[in-house]
Amino acid sequence: MASGVKKYELREMVVNLSYGVIATVIDLSLFIVSLQYYSLKEGLKTSVAKATERAFNSALEDVLALGIDKEAVKRAFWKISNKRLIKRGGKSRNFLQITEAGLARLNQKLPVYKEKRVWDTRLYLITYDIPEEAKGKREILRECLKELNCGMLQESVWLTPYNPKGVLKNLVSQYHLPGSIIISDVGKDGSIGDEDLDDLISRVYHLDEINEKYEQFIQRLRKGGLNKIQAYFQFLSVLKEDPQLPFEILPYNWLGDKACRCLQEKYPS
Known part of the structure; x- marks a missing residue:
């Protein structure tokens, strides 16, 4: 060049x-x-x-x-x-x-693979109504929800398996967010509307797409198509998309842990 x-x-x-x-x-x-x-x-x-x-x-x-x-x-x-x-x-x-x-x-x-994911067995729904004239503060809330790895069901309705109450309480206090924020929770065997929770989680977090990327990574790694630098970057790129949900609610065929093990075995740090 x-x-x-x-x-x-x-x-x-x-x-x-x-x-x-x-x-x-x-x-x-x-x-x-x-x-x-x-x-x-x-x-x-x-x-x-x-x-x-x-x-x-x-x-x-x-x-x-x-x-x-x-x-x-x-x-x-x-x-x-x-x-x-x-x-x-x-x-x-x-x-x-x-x-x-x-x-x-x-x-x-750089993202880090979470080997331990403590879960209280509840799923949390976050619903908010913040006035249009405070859209700047509404964006602050949305960015916070993304950082918490919440998945968006609708424009103002988000889902997460991790209790967000403490973080959101501090956020409201720090930025004086107007309007209302409501947090409700259901058990894993509950439902939201007519959709099965497992299907809902998979759809909201795009788990099928992420799992397919893990599968493609594993195949390329096993075929010898990636050197160490390429392998780490490709795995980390998928990991950045991975919400790292509790293992209990991941699909039975989830490949995230397998992809991590394959990389460590191929190129131990």
Whole structure:
């Protein structure tokens, strides 16, 4: 690739290479430096900052091997060093070490597979009515519901298996949300309208589509069609879509856990 590549072109390339997980050469470089220490189930621990050591040239070559412009890669490594996201170590200062600030940045961007999912066996319906003149605050509520991995049944009706009462109470208090927010709950054997709860959960959270992506990932991994960097990024891209619902309400043929195990067996961290 010629030098002087445009910023938006680099962004598009990184997004494609990472299957949409990250978007900058800086984060791509950070990820590759830390990949050998990344845990699918724990992310990157702060203690790793003391352990990560990687030869500078080796990390640089791995990023360049992805087809990223050489000058852009050099600038990225300079920036992450200047921002103290990495530091150099070793007698020749030719080894890279990711700092706690670097770990914190990556942990904000990379999803973590939740091996334990505590559930109180209830499903929660959130219904709200916030006036049009307060649509800014209504958007704050909607963004909060998305962050809580709630699924939208209708425009103002959301569903989640995780008790949202504490978080929403704090949100109302912090932003002085007007109107009303009603939270009700049903057991797993209950129903909402005429639709079976299992079917409703599957539809609202698009579980069939996500499960199909896990299946495609497993097949590509087993056929040897993915190197370590590609494999991690493709799995993480599906994991970002996965609401990580309690195992008790997932379909019997759910492949999320199997996909995680296959990746760990193929490319242990």
